[in-house]
Amino acid sequence: MPHADKPYQLHDQVGFRMRQANQRHLTIFARYIPHLTPMQFAALSKLDELGAVSQNDLGRQTAMDAATMKGVIDRLARKGFVATEADPSDQRRLLVRLTEAGKDIYAAAVPPARAITEETLGPLTAREQARFLQLLAKLAL
Amino acid sequence: MPHADKPYQLHDQVGFRMRQANQRHLTIFARYIPHLTPMQFAALSKLDELGAVSQNDLGRQTAMDAATMKGVIDRLARKGFVATEADPSDQRRLLVRLTEAGKDIYAAAVPPARAITEETLGPLTAREQARFLQLLAKLAL
Protein backbone atom coordinates (compact mmCIF):
# COMPACT_ATOMS: atom_id res chain seq x y z
CA MET A 1 0.00 0.00 0.00
CA PRO A 2 1.44 3.40 -0.94
CA HIS A 3 1.87 5.98 1.80
CA ALA A 4 -1.07 8.34 2.05
CA ASP A 5 0.01 11.21 -0.17
CA LYS A 6 0.12 14.31 1.93
CA PRO A 7 -1.86 16.99 0.13
CA TYR A 8 0.28 19.73 -1.36
CA GLN A 9 -0.61 22.85 0.60
CA LEU A 10 0.80 26.03 -0.87
CA HIS A 11 0.76 27.80 2.49
CA ASP A 12 3.02 25.20 4.08
CA GLN A 13 5.76 25.43 1.47
CA VAL A 14 9.02 27.16 2.33
CA GLY A 15 8.93 29.31 -0.75
CA PHE A 16 5.52 30.71 -0.01
CA ARG A 17 6.30 31.41 3.63
CA MET A 18 9.65 33.00 2.85
CA ARG A 19 7.91 35.24 0.38
CA GLN A 20 5.37 36.31 2.97
CA ALA A 21 7.99 36.93 5.63
CA ASN A 22 9.92 38.99 3.15
CA GLN A 23 6.82 40.95 2.19
CA ARG A 24 6.31 41.92 5.80
CA HIS A 25 9.93 42.96 6.06
CA LEU A 26 9.69 45.14 2.95
CA THR A 27 6.61 46.86 4.36
CA ILE A 28 8.50 47.65 7.57
CA PHE A 29 11.48 48.88 5.56
CA ALA A 30 9.35 51.26 3.53
CA ARG A 31 7.87 52.71 6.71
CA TYR A 32 11.26 53.44 8.31
CA ILE A 33 13.16 54.48 5.18
CA PRO A 34 10.67 55.75 2.60
CA HIS A 35 13.21 57.60 0.48
CA LEU A 36 15.42 54.59 -0.23
CA THR A 37 14.61 51.12 -1.50
CA PRO A 38 16.22 48.10 0.17
CA MET A 39 18.45 47.60 -2.85
CA GLN A 40 19.54 51.22 -2.90
CA PHE A 41 20.29 51.03 0.80
CA ALA A 42 22.26 47.82 0.31
CA ALA A 43 24.35 49.46 -2.41
CA LEU A 44 25.03 52.52 -0.25
CA SER A 45 25.98 50.30 2.67
CA LYS A 46 28.52 48.32 0.69
CA LEU A 47 29.93 51.45 -0.92
CA ASP A 48 30.35 52.99 2.50
CA GLU A 49 32.19 49.89 3.63
CA LEU A 50 34.34 49.34 0.56
CA GLY A 51 34.97 52.77 -0.92
CA ALA A 52 35.30 52.79 -4.71
CA VAL A 53 34.30 49.52 -6.40
CA SER A 54 33.37 48.48 -9.89
CA GLN A 55 29.71 48.12 -10.70
CA ASN A 56 29.89 44.36 -11.19
CA ASP A 57 31.87 43.94 -8.02
CA LEU A 58 29.27 45.88 -6.09
CA GLY A 59 26.66 43.64 -7.61
CA ARG A 60 28.44 40.58 -6.29
CA GLN A 61 28.78 42.08 -2.84
CA THR A 62 25.08 42.86 -2.68
CA ALA A 63 23.86 39.73 -4.47
CA MET A 64 22.52 41.68 -7.42
CA ASP A 65 22.57 40.76 -11.07
CA ALA A 66 24.66 43.05 -13.29
CA ALA A 67 21.57 44.29 -15.11
CA THR A 68 19.80 45.00 -11.84
CA MET A 69 22.85 46.69 -10.38
CA LYS A 70 23.05 49.07 -13.29
CA GLY A 71 19.48 50.22 -12.69
CA VAL A 72 20.11 50.75 -9.00
CA ILE A 73 23.30 52.72 -9.63
CA ASP A 74 21.62 54.82 -12.32
CA ARG A 75 18.88 55.82 -9.92
CA LEU A 76 21.32 56.52 -7.08
CA ALA A 77 23.45 58.63 -9.44
CA ARG A 78 20.39 60.56 -10.58
CA LYS A 79 19.66 61.35 -6.93
CA GLY A 80 23.26 62.47 -6.47
CA PHE A 81 24.17 59.82 -3.89
CA VAL A 82 26.87 58.10 -5.95
CA ALA A 83 29.33 59.18 -8.65
CA THR A 84 30.89 57.05 -11.35
CA GLU A 85 34.18 57.24 -13.21
CA ALA A 86 36.12 55.05 -15.60
CA ASP A 87 38.74 52.86 -13.98
CA PRO A 88 42.15 54.07 -15.26
CA SER A 89 43.64 50.61 -14.89
CA ASP A 90 40.80 48.82 -16.66
CA GLN A 91 38.81 50.52 -19.36
CA ARG A 92 35.92 48.08 -18.97
CA ARG A 93 35.30 48.89 -15.34
CA LEU A 94 33.03 51.62 -14.06
CA LEU A 95 34.11 52.69 -10.60
CA VAL A 96 31.32 53.72 -8.26
CA ARG A 97 31.75 55.70 -5.04
CA LEU A 98 29.61 57.58 -2.54
CA THR A 99 29.25 61.34 -2.84
CA GLU A 100 29.15 63.50 0.27
CA ALA A 101 25.36 63.54 0.01
CA GLY A 102 25.45 59.77 -0.28
CA LYS A 103 27.57 59.42 2.84
CA ASP A 104 25.18 61.67 4.76
CA ILE A 105 22.07 59.86 3.59
CA TYR A 106 23.60 56.52 4.48
CA ALA A 107 24.76 57.63 7.92
CA ALA A 108 21.27 58.93 8.64
CA ALA A 109 19.71 55.67 7.43
CA VAL A 110 21.68 53.28 9.63
CA PRO A 111 19.74 53.87 12.89
CA PRO A 112 16.37 53.29 11.14
CA ALA A 113 17.91 50.26 9.45
CA ARG A 114 18.70 48.80 12.86
CA ALA A 115 15.12 49.45 13.88
CA ILE A 116 13.90 47.67 10.74
CA THR A 117 15.87 44.56 11.64
CA GLU A 118 14.57 44.74 15.19
CA GLU A 119 10.94 45.14 14.21
CA THR A 120 11.16 42.47 11.51
CA LEU A 121 12.43 39.98 14.09
CA GLY A 122 10.07 41.36 16.71
CA PRO A 123 7.68 38.39 16.76
CA LEU A 124 10.56 36.12 17.81
CA THR A 125 12.30 35.79 21.16
CA ALA A 126 16.00 36.63 21.35
CA ARG A 127 16.82 32.94 21.21
CA GLU A 128 14.56 32.38 18.22
CA GLN A 129 16.04 35.38 16.43
CA ALA A 130 19.54 33.97 16.73
CA ARG A 131 18.38 30.57 15.56
CA PHE A 132 16.50 32.04 12.64
CA LEU A 133 19.55 33.93 11.44
CA GLN A 134 21.66 30.80 11.73
CA LEU A 135 19.20 28.75 9.70
CA LEU A 136 18.95 31.51 7.09
CA ALA A 137 22.73 31.49 6.75
CA LYS A 138 22.61 27.79 5.95
CA LEU A 139 20.01 28.40 3.26
CA ALA A 140 21.71 31.39 1.66
CA LEU A 141 23.32 31.27 -1.74
CA MET B 1 29.81 55.09 28.95
CA PRO B 2 27.73 54.21 25.90
CA HIS B 3 27.70 50.63 24.70
CA ALA B 4 30.24 49.98 21.99
CA ASP B 5 28.21 50.48 18.82
CA LYS B 6 28.20 47.23 16.92
CA PRO B 7 29.08 47.93 13.31
CA TYR B 8 26.16 47.64 10.92
CA GLN B 9 27.00 44.67 8.71
CA LEU B 10 24.68 44.28 5.77
CA HIS B 11 25.33 40.55 5.53
CA ASP B 12 24.12 39.94 9.08
CA GLN B 13 20.75 41.64 8.61
CA VAL B 14 17.61 39.53 8.37
CA GLY B 15 16.44 41.28 5.24
CA PHE B 16 19.62 40.59 3.35
CA ARG B 17 19.78 36.96 4.40
CA MET B 18 16.12 36.34 3.63
CA ARG B 19 16.67 37.78 0.20
CA GLN B 20 19.62 35.47 -0.42
CA ALA B 21 17.78 32.41 0.85
CA ASN B 22 14.90 33.31 -1.41
CA GLN B 23 17.21 33.81 -4.37
CA ARG B 24 18.55 30.31 -3.93
CA HIS B 25 15.01 28.96 -3.71
CA LEU B 26 13.98 30.75 -6.91
CA THR B 27 16.97 29.29 -8.73
CA ILE B 28 15.96 25.80 -7.62
CA PHE B 29 12.38 26.46 -8.66
CA ALA B 30 13.40 27.54 -12.15
CA ARG B 31 15.45 24.38 -12.55
CA TYR B 32 12.58 22.05 -11.63
CA ILE B 33 9.71 23.98 -13.24
CA PRO B 34 11.12 26.11 -16.06
CA HIS B 35 7.80 26.68 -17.82
CA LEU B 36 6.03 28.27 -14.84
CA THR B 37 7.04 31.09 -12.52
CA PRO B 38 6.53 30.69 -8.77
CA MET B 39 3.66 33.17 -8.91
CA GLN B 40 1.98 31.39 -11.79
CA PHE B 41 2.35 28.09 -9.95
CA ALA B 42 0.90 29.62 -6.78
CA ALA B 43 -2.12 30.88 -8.71
CA LEU B 44 -2.68 27.49 -10.34
CA SER B 45 -2.35 25.77 -6.98
CA LYS B 46 -4.97 27.95 -5.32
CA LEU B 47 -7.31 27.68 -8.30
CA ASP B 48 -6.99 23.91 -8.18
CA GLU B 49 -7.86 24.00 -4.50
CA LEU B 50 -10.67 26.54 -4.63
CA GLY B 51 -12.27 26.17 -8.04
CA ALA B 52 -13.65 29.42 -9.47
CA VAL B 53 -12.64 32.54 -7.55
CA SER B 54 -12.59 36.24 -8.29
CA GLN B 55 -9.29 37.74 -9.34
CA ASN B 56 -8.93 39.88 -6.22
CA ASP B 57 -9.84 36.95 -4.01
CA LEU B 58 -7.19 34.83 -5.65
CA GLY B 59 -4.75 37.64 -5.04
CA ARG B 60 -5.52 37.57 -1.34
CA GLN B 61 -5.13 33.80 -1.19
CA THR B 62 -1.74 33.96 -2.83
CA ALA B 63 -0.53 37.16 -1.15
CA MET B 64 -0.46 39.08 -4.41
CA ASP B 65 -1.35 42.67 -5.04
CA ALA B 66 -4.36 43.20 -7.32
CA ALA B 67 -2.21 44.79 -10.01
CA THR B 68 0.27 41.94 -9.82
CA MET B 69 -2.49 39.34 -9.87
CA LYS B 70 -3.90 40.79 -13.06
CA GLY B 71 -0.58 40.38 -14.81
CA VAL B 72 -0.21 36.80 -13.63
CA ILE B 73 -3.75 35.89 -14.72
CA ASP B 74 -3.29 37.60 -18.09
CA ARG B 75 -0.21 35.53 -18.78
CA LEU B 76 -1.82 32.31 -17.58
CA ALA B 77 -4.86 33.04 -19.78
CA ARG B 78 -2.61 33.73 -22.76
CA LYS B 79 -1.03 30.31 -22.23
CA GLY B 80 -4.49 28.75 -22.01
CA PHE B 81 -4.16 27.53 -18.42
CA VAL B 82 -6.99 29.61 -16.97
CA ALA B 83 -10.27 31.04 -18.28
CA THR B 84 -12.15 34.07 -17.04
CA GLU B 85 -15.82 34.99 -17.03
CA ALA B 86 -17.95 37.72 -15.51
CA ASP B 87 -19.56 36.86 -12.20
CA PRO B 88 -23.34 36.83 -12.77
CA SER B 89 -24.02 37.86 -9.21
CA ASP B 90 -21.54 40.75 -9.15
CA GLN B 91 -20.74 42.67 -12.29
CA ARG B 92 -17.47 43.94 -10.82
CA ARG B 93 -16.02 40.51 -10.26
CA LEU B 94 -14.01 38.52 -12.77
CA LEU B 95 -14.22 34.82 -12.04
CA VAL B 96 -11.09 32.82 -12.79
CA ARG B 97 -10.93 29.04 -13.14
CA LEU B 98 -8.52 26.39 -14.39
CA THR B 99 -8.91 25.01 -17.91
CA GLU B 100 -8.30 21.33 -18.61
CA ALA B 101 -4.82 22.23 -19.80
CA GLY B 102 -4.34 24.18 -16.59
CA LYS B 103 -5.37 21.22 -14.46
CA ASP B 104 -2.98 18.95 -16.35
CA ILE B 105 -0.07 21.35 -16.08
CA TYR B 106 -0.67 21.81 -12.39
CA ALA B 107 -0.98 18.10 -11.69
CA ALA B 108 2.28 17.51 -13.51
CA ALA B 109 3.97 20.31 -11.57
CA VAL B 110 3.14 19.11 -8.06
CA PRO B 111 5.79 16.36 -7.83
CA PRO B 112 8.58 18.73 -8.95
CA ALA B 113 7.17 21.30 -6.54
CA ARG B 114 7.64 18.84 -3.69
CA ALA B 115 11.20 18.29 -4.86
CA ILE B 116 11.77 22.05 -4.87
CA THR B 117 10.71 22.33 -1.25
CA GLU B 118 12.90 19.38 -0.37
CA GLU B 119 15.97 20.71 -2.11
CA THR B 120 15.47 24.22 -0.79
CA LEU B 121 15.43 22.87 2.77
CA GLY B 122 18.14 20.37 1.94
CA PRO B 123 20.94 22.07 3.90
CA LEU B 124 18.91 21.68 7.10
CA THR B 125 18.25 18.59 9.20
CA ALA B 126 14.65 17.41 9.57
CA ARG B 127 14.48 19.06 12.97
CA GLU B 128 15.88 22.31 11.64
CA GLN B 129 13.47 22.26 8.73
CA ALA B 130 10.48 22.02 11.06
CA ARG B 131 11.84 24.78 13.24
CA PHE B 132 12.56 27.02 10.28
CA LEU B 133 9.01 26.67 9.00
CA GLN B 134 7.64 27.46 12.44
CA LEU B 135 9.75 30.58 12.74
CA LEU B 136 8.79 31.68 9.25
CA ALA B 137 5.13 31.33 10.16
CA LYS B 138 5.66 33.72 13.05
CA LEU B 139 7.27 36.23 10.73
CA ALA B 140 4.69 35.98 7.96
CA LEU B 141 2.25 38.74 7.14
Add this chain to the structure above:
DNA sequence: ATCTTTTCATTCGTATGCAAACGATTTTCC
Protein backbone atom coordinates in the same frame (compact mmCIF):
# COMPACT_ATOMS: atom_id res chain seq x y z
C1' DA C 1 52.69 37.60 -29.98
C1' DT C 2 48.45 35.82 -31.38
C1' DC C 3 44.48 33.20 -30.32
C1' DT C 4 41.10 31.91 -26.96
C1' DT C 5 38.66 32.65 -22.97
C1' DT C 6 36.92 35.85 -19.37
C1' DT C 7 35.27 39.68 -17.69
C1' DC C 8 32.73 44.14 -17.85
C1' DA C 9 29.01 47.00 -18.75
C1' DT C 10 24.94 47.59 -21.47
C1' DT C 11 20.60 46.49 -23.63
C1' DC C 12 16.34 43.87 -24.49
C1' DG C 13 12.56 41.14 -23.10
C1' DT C 14 9.71 39.15 -19.64
C1' DA C 15 7.81 38.89 -14.93
C1' DT C 16 7.00 40.39 -10.54
C1' DG C 17 5.68 43.96 -6.87
C1' DC C 18 3.32 47.82 -5.05
C1' DA C 19 1.39 52.77 -4.58
C1' DA C 20 -1.89 55.66 -6.44
C1' DA C 21 -5.63 57.06 -9.13
C1' DC C 22 -9.63 55.76 -11.81
C1' DG C 23 -14.52 54.44 -13.21
C1' DA C 24 -18.00 51.10 -12.32
C1' DT C 25 -20.51 48.63 -9.11
C1' DT C 26 -22.11 46.99 -4.39
C1' DT C 27 -22.87 47.50 0.16
C1' DT C 28 -23.92 50.03 4.16
C1' DC C 29 -26.14 53.04 6.91
C1' DC C 30 -29.41 56.27 8.05
Add this chain to the structure above:
DNA sequence: GGAAAATCGTTTGCATACGAATGAAAAGAT
Protein backbone atom coordinates in the same frame (compact mmCIF):
# COMPACT_ATOMS: atom_id res chain seq x y z
C1' DG D 1 -34.29 54.73 -1.22
C1' DG D 2 -30.54 57.60 -1.58
C1' DA D 3 -26.05 59.37 -0.15
C1' DA D 4 -21.63 57.70 1.55
C1' DA D 5 -18.33 54.16 1.97
C1' DA D 6 -16.28 50.03 0.39
C1' DT D 7 -14.96 46.79 -3.20
C1' DC D 8 -13.53 45.32 -7.91
C1' DG D 9 -10.74 45.42 -11.77
C1' DT D 10 -7.72 48.37 -14.49
C1' DT D 11 -4.04 51.40 -15.71
C1' DT D 12 0.19 54.06 -14.94
C1' DG D 13 4.61 54.71 -13.03
C1' DC D 14 8.55 53.21 -10.74
C1' DA D 15 11.82 49.61 -9.00
C1' DT D 16 13.53 45.27 -8.80
C1' DA D 17 14.97 40.58 -10.90
C1' DC D 18 17.24 37.76 -14.24
C1' DG D 19 18.31 35.24 -18.78
C1' DA D 20 20.41 36.10 -23.00
C1' DA D 21 22.88 38.60 -26.37
C1' DT D 22 26.32 42.12 -27.55
C1' DG D 23 30.70 44.80 -28.12
C1' DA D 24 34.88 46.21 -25.92
C1' DA D 25 38.72 45.21 -23.24
C1' DA D 26 41.75 42.36 -20.40
C1' DA D 27 43.81 37.76 -19.06
C1' DG D 28 45.47 33.37 -20.05
C1' DA D 29 47.49 29.85 -22.81
C1' DT D 30 50.56 28.08 -26.04
